[in-house]
Amino acid sequence: MTSETTTDLDTSYRDPALPVADRVERLLAQMTVPEKAGLFFQCMISIGPDGELGDGNPAFSIPSPDELVAGRHLNHFNLLGPLADPAVAARWQNKLQELAASTRLGIPVTLSTDPRHSFTDNPGAAFNAAAFSEWPETMGLAAIGDEDLVERFADIARQEYVAVGLRCALHPQVDLATEPRWARGFATFGEDADLTSRLGAAYIRGFQRGDQDGAFGPGSVSTMTKHFPGGGPQQDGEDPHFAYGREQIYPGGQFELHLKPFEAALAVGARQMMPYYGMPVGTEFEEVGFGFNKGVITGLLRERYGFDGIVCTDWGLITGHMIIDAFHPARAWGVEHLSERERMIKCLEAGVDQFGGEYGADLLVDIITAGEVSEDRIDVSVRRLLREKFELGLFDDPYVDPDRAAATVGNADFRAAGEAAQRASLTLITNSAGADGTPTLPLRPGLALYVEGIDPDVAAAYGTVVGSPAEADVAVLRLKAPYETRATAFENFFHAGSLEFPADVVAHVTEVAAQVPTVLDVFCDRPAILTPFVDAAAAIVLDFGASGAALLDVLSGRARPQGRLPFDLPSSMAAVVASRPDVPFDTADPLFRFGHGLSYPES
Structure with a gap:
């Protein structure tokens, strides 16, 4: 039985001298169902005016931080919008952590972000650099093709992220851009599997390097590699953010090729994985979106590759939302007929640990209470999610120094x-x-x-x-x-x-x-x-x-x-x-080939 009160709370899980596994179990034993359910949601959040917590984000239908943290027990958030003032962002982060510390168990917040070191400004994929150092897009890093440079970029980005409290990178994107029309290609390392594998691994090494001997820990940023098992082979190049782009097809039989960069990511210790929205068509797998797909998440990722890290769905699989100027339905491709409750259960049965862009903790509580998903199954994911917070050092010191943030970011x-x-x-x-x-x-x-x-x-x-x-x-x-x-x-x-x-x-x-x-x-x-x-x-x-x-x-x-x-x-x-969307280098008579590039004579 879990404790429902603060009386007789065993706070030994806060002891940094204990092994992480012990700290996880001591905390888990005291968690209520609502507190467990809150871990499963990674909701979008924005910095309030002048660094205050603010009242939520009506453009994305998001409640206030107080409602999310204190009311719904959420403690994973995806930061929206360009970041113009590092000191303000640091002060806001600290206030958010203070709010989390005031809850019964004081579980700290993990802040995540889409890429924010280049020129893109897309609220669904990446933000422009603003105060951060400004680099080329991932595709530009691929054009350079230097593993050491990519690792150096990631290490710099890591330092800037940590300075303002961002501890989870919703990247790298190691999909192969084998369909030239695909809108997400700019955030990949191109269409070559070997180049993508090498550079993606270097990217992860740079972000996950810690302050102590380079090992993953308090100075690290956890990477969420995406989009497993490869988001490039899109029907007509359309993106599965939208219903007309929901199908991924493999007319060239190259499903396995698209797994190669993920194998390289796993080999260097990728901590988290994000399946894409798309649904595979004409393969051995169920024709449902990858976030609902047990054969892909449990069969491939968990069993074939032995992955025991966090699997987080892409954003908005369960519920539709008003986004900017129009209502966009849930990206429940292949399971549109299921209710929100049924979609959530199917994701959990598939093997996911978190729901991206959602905050429906009450629904999950009801599912658990009704016995439709066992608490033992829930605890498997809770352990993974708590372990990450402990290993990142968030339970020991979740706060950042605004002055250091101002001196570090964009120096x-x-x-x-x-x-x-x-x-x-x-x-x-x-x-x-x-x-x-x-x-x-x-x-x-x-x-x-x-x-x-x-x-x-x-x-x-x-x-x-x-x-x-x-x-x-x-x-x-x-x-x-x-x-x-x-x-x-x-x-x-x-x-x-x-x-x-x-x-x-x-x-x-x-x-x-x-x-x-x-x-x-x-x-x-x-x-x-x-x-x-x-x-x-x-x-x-x-x-x-x-x-x-x-x-x-x-x-x-x-x-x-x-x-x-x-x-x-x-x-x-x-x-x-x-051309076949799953096959690299498949357009006939290209104007210029992969690897082409001129330079000037040495002076």
Whole structure:
């Protein structure tokens, strides 16, 4: 029987001298069903005004912190929104921990986050760097291809996270980007299984390194590797955040290939795993979303790979929510007909430990009380969840120092490392010679520059900025990979659909290039179709998250381009449509191959 009162509470679980396993059992023995149920939910949360706890987040239908922590016994939260002031964030974190400490058992909060070290701003996937050091997207790290650099990035990110109290990274994303249209490809290491495996392992090592001898512990950030068993093979490249993208298909029979990066992650001690929303079609597994899929979670992950860490569902499998401007149904693909109660039970039977983006602890309490899921089964997950908090040192000291946070996050050394990585990730794919036989890049000093997509004040440090192509010696145009507009604001954060540039964009670039040698830079959050520009542009650079200054440093020769394509660059949409979404390098006659990249001669 569990204790329902604070009288005679055995607080020995707070003794750091005891083995973690003993501390877990001593705490578990005193937990009520509602306290156990609260551990199962990882709800979204936002920093309140001026670092106060605030009243919740109506845009995502989220109750107040007091209701979540004191009322529903929740103590795992996913921090929403860019973080502008590290000291404010640290003070807010401490207030949240004080609220948790005031509860009967004082179970500390674990704060998690989506990636927040690059240029993306998508409330469903990643946040821009804001106060943190600014790096290229994961795809840009893949373009550099250096394991040591990836581990260094992760170690810096770890230090910045820990400084403000973020102790769980909802990344890395080691899916293989084998469907060029997929909106989540930018957060992967590309479509090559070996490169992804090497870099994903380095990423985990950097984040999970602790302060003591590098072992996992109080200085670590626990990684939640995603999306098991591989989220890349999407039907028509659509994303399963939405019903039209719910199917994952394997016409090339490459299901096993997509497991390789997860095997590498497990080999270096990945602590947590997140299954994706998608449902496998035409495989040996039940055609239900991976978070409901016992054959995948228990059969593959638990039994075949022996994984005893935390499995957390992706966000919003049980209940639908109002998100930004529209109601989005639960991503209960394949089990849409089940009630919320039945969905929750199916996830637990599949082997999950946590429900991402949910806060329905009362429903789980009712399920346990009714005997529909045994308390012994619940305790299996509770042990895993408590163990992680103890090993992270949260029971011993959950607080952070606001002054240290301000000094650590985005410090000069960290920013310099991120800016160097931005420059290194830039990938030069064409560089034609002018009439004198000299390659267009690097640009000569003192040229008249016409720029689009670059702040003229930044460009002025590299040449004389002029107002039209006709006045220029060279034009530098920055574009973003195209995407199709969808019905809601939330959908449009996920760039999907055709990879072809609209006719008016092609016409504009062609018109400028006819007047002046033109350098085209394309932000490739997906592998855009660049065929119309290859003959027109004097040089083409791909970027995966780089500032205007980083780009111009490379164009001017202050830095050398080092990036190599982390995917095949398709030559046409016909080739993309004809390719098999589970098979890497399957588009016919690609414009440029994986690994392509030019540089400048050594000076």
